Amino acid sequence: MRAHPAGPRHGEILAPSGAPPLPADTDALHSLSPVVWPLTTARSDGAGLTARSVSIAGVDVRDLAAEFGTPLFVLDEADFRMRAAAFREAYDDPQAPADVFYAGKAFLSATVARWVAEEGLGLDVCSGGELLTAVRAGFPADRIALHGNNKSTDELDLALSSGVGRYVVDSFEEIVRLADAATRHGVVADVLVRVTVGVEAHTHEFIATAHEDQKFGLSLAGGAAEEAVRRIVKLPSLRLLGLHSHIGSQIFDTAGFEVSAHRLVGLAASIRDEHGLEVAELDLGGGMGIAYLDGEDPMTPGDMADLLRSIVVRECAVYGLTLPRLAVEPGRAIVGPSMVTLYEVGTVKEVDLGSGHARHYVSVDGGMSDNIRTALYDADYTVRLVSRVSEAAPVLSRVVGKHCESGDVVVRDCWLPGDLEAGDLLAVAATGAYCRAMASNYNHVPRPAVVSVKDGVAQVVLRRETPDDLLALDAGLTS
Ligand SMILES: *Cc1c(COP(=O)(O)O)cnc(C)c1O
Numbered sequence: 446m447r448a449h450p451a452g453p454r455h456g457e458i459l460a461p462s463g464a465p466p467l468p469a470d471t472d473a474l475h476s477l478s479p480v481v482w483p484l485t486t487a488r489s490d491g492a493g494l495t496a497r498s499v500s501i502a503g504v505d506v507r508d509l510a511a512e513f514g515t516p517l518f519v520l521d522e523a524d525f526r527m528r529a530a531a532f533r534e535a536y537d538d539p540q541a542p543a544d545v546f547y548a549g550k551a552f553l554s555a556t557v558a559r560w561v562a563e564e565g566l567g568l569d570v571c572s573g574g575e576l577l578t579a580v581r582a583g584f585p586a587d588r589i590a591l592h593g594n595n596k597s598t599d600e601l602d603l604a605l606s607s608g609v610g611r612y613v614v615d616s617f618e619e620i621v622r623l624a625d626a627a628t629r630h631g632v633v634a635d636v637l638v639r640v641t642v643g644v645e646a647h648t649h650e651f652i653a654t655a656h657e658d659q660k661f662g663l664s665l666a667g668g669a670a671e672e673a674v675r676r677i678v679k680l681p682s683l684r685l686l687g688l689h690s691h692i693g694s695q696i697f698d699t700a701g702f703e704v705s706a707h708r709l710v711g712l713a714a715s716i717r718d719e720h721g722l723e724v725a726e727l728d729l730g731g732g733m734g735i736a737y738l739d740g741e742d743p744m745t746p747g748d749m750a751d752l753l754r755s756i757v758v759r760e761c762a763v764y765g766l767t768l769p770r771l772a773v774e775p776g777r778a779i780v781g782p783s784m785v786t787l788y789e790v791g792t793v794k795e796v797d798l799g800s801g802h803a804r805h806y807v808s809v810d811g812g813m814s815d816n817i818r819t820a821l822y823d824a825d826y827t828v829r830l831v832s833r834v835s836e837a838a839p840v841l842s843r844v845v846g847k848h849c850e851s852g853d854v855v856v857r858d859c860w861l862p863g864d865l866e867a868g869d870l871l872a873v874a875a876t877g878a879y880c881r882a883m884a885s886n887y888n889h890v891p892r893p894a895v896v897s898v899k900d901g902v903a904q905v906v907l908r909r910e911t912p913d914d915l916l917a918l919d920a921g922l923t924s
Pocket residue numbers: 548550551569592691693694695730731732733774775776777778878
C-alpha cells in the first residue's frame with residue numbers, strides 16, 4: 446500500500462512489459478468476461494460498429510449516460526440479489542446454523558438495504574449514518590450488527606432505541622459506555638467481543654503473528670479479549686453473545702480463517718473454563734475476495750462456507766465445545782461485481798515513453814473522487830470501450846481522472862483501442878465496493894449518481910450531487 450503512484454512503479458513506464466498482456470485481437474479487446482462483469486452485461490450484435498454498444502439488464506449504456514449523465518454507477522439488481530442469495534444458501538445448513546451479514550460499508554443505500562432484507566441476510570453497519578440509512582429503509586433492526594472502534598454515545602443511543610440486535614464491542618471504554626446506555630434504555634444488549642487474533646490476510650497471503658499492531662479489536666495474545674469478557678459478564682445490562690474477528694479483505698483462500706477460527710475457539714474454551722458459559726456465536730468476519738481482472742479465481746461462497754464450517758466443527762471437537770452459531774460478513778463479495786462505473790472520455794493524450802513506446806493518457810470525467818482505490822491501494826481494474834466497438838489496434842493506455850493530482854489514476858495499465866476520442870464511453874468493472882462508498886468532493890466535484898437496472902428499466906438509487914448541494918454547505922454563500 447502506498448500513497449503515490451509515481452513511486453515504486455515509476456521505472457516501469459519505460460517497460461510496457463509491466464502492463465497486462467496485449468489482447469490477442471480486437472475481439473479480446475472488447476470481451477466482457479463474466480468473471481468481472483455483472484450477470485446481465487451484454488454487447489449487442491447490431492449492424493455497424495457504433496450499434497455494438499454494451500447493455501446491462503437490457504439497458505443500453507448510451508441511454509444511461511444520456512439520461513443520468515456520467516460518471517455513473519450502474520448497479521445490476523439481478524447480480525446483487527444472485528450473490529446475496531448464493532451466500533445465504535451457502536450458509537444455510539441445519540447441522541451448522543449460520544448467519545450472513547452484508548457489510549454495508551462496502552456500499553449502502555435504502556434500496557440496497559431493502560434488497561438485503563428481502564434476500565434474508567443481516568446487515569453490518571459501522572456508523573450512525575449507516576445505521577440511520579438502514580433504519581429509515583425499514584431494515585429489521587434485530588438483524589443489524591453495529592461495528593466500530595469508536596462508537597459514540599449518540600450512535601449507541603440510536604442503536605439502542607432502534608433495537609439493534611448485536612453490538613461488536615471493540616474497547617474497554619465501549620463496554621462501560623454501552624452498559625450505561627443500555628441501562629438508561631432499560632434493555633440488555635447482546636455483545637460480541639471483537640478479538641484481534643493476530644492474523645492479517647490480504648489476497649493470496651496471510652501472516653499470523655502473536656501480537657497485533659492495529660486499532661481494531663481486543664488483543665487475544667495480550668489478554669485484553671479475556672479481560673473484556675470478565676468485565677462484560679459482570680454487567681447486568683450486557684449479555685455475552687459471542688466472539689468476532691475480521692482478518693482482512695480480498696481473501697482468496699481459507700488458510701487465514703483457519704488460524705483465526707483456531708484461536709477464537711481456543712478463547713471460547715477458556716471462557717467456558719473460567720466462567721462456565723459457552724459462547725453462542727462465532728463471527729469470522731468478511732473479506733471474501735472477488736475478481737477484478739479476468740483470470741482471477743476467487744472461491745465460490747459454497748466452497749468457502751463448506752471449508753469454514755468444517756474448520757469450526759473440527760476446532761470445537763478438539764475442545765469439546767458445542768458448535769456455536771456461525772456468522773460471516775461479506776461486503777465486497779456481494780456488491781463489488783454488481784456495479785460498474787460509466788465514464789465519458791474527454792481527452793486522449795499520447796505520451797512518448799521512449800524506445801519506440803507510447804502511452805495514451807485517457808482522461809475521463811470522474812476519477813479519484815469516485816474511485817480512490819487505485820490511488821489508495823494500487824488496485825487493478827478492467828476497463829472497456831462500451832459505446833461502440835473499434836477495429837483500431839490496441840494501445841497501452843492509462844485511464845486518469847479530472848482532478849488536480851497526478852496520482853488521480855483510475856486504471857493504471859490497460860490496452861484500449863487506439864482511436865478513442867472525446868464522447869466515447871468507458872466502463873470500469875467491479876466498482877460496487879468501496880468506490881461510491883468512499884467517494885469525496887475533492888476539487889468540488891459532485892459525487893456521481895447510482896442507478897440500478899433490471900429488466901430493461903433503470904431507477905435512481907442515489908441521485909447525483911449537484912453544484913448547489915455542494916454550495917449549500919458554504920456558510921459564506923448561504924447566510
Ligand atoms: C470491512 C469489514 C467487512 C467487509 O469486508 P469485505 O472485504 O467487504 O468483505 C466485514 N466485517 C468487518 C468487521 C469489516 O470491518
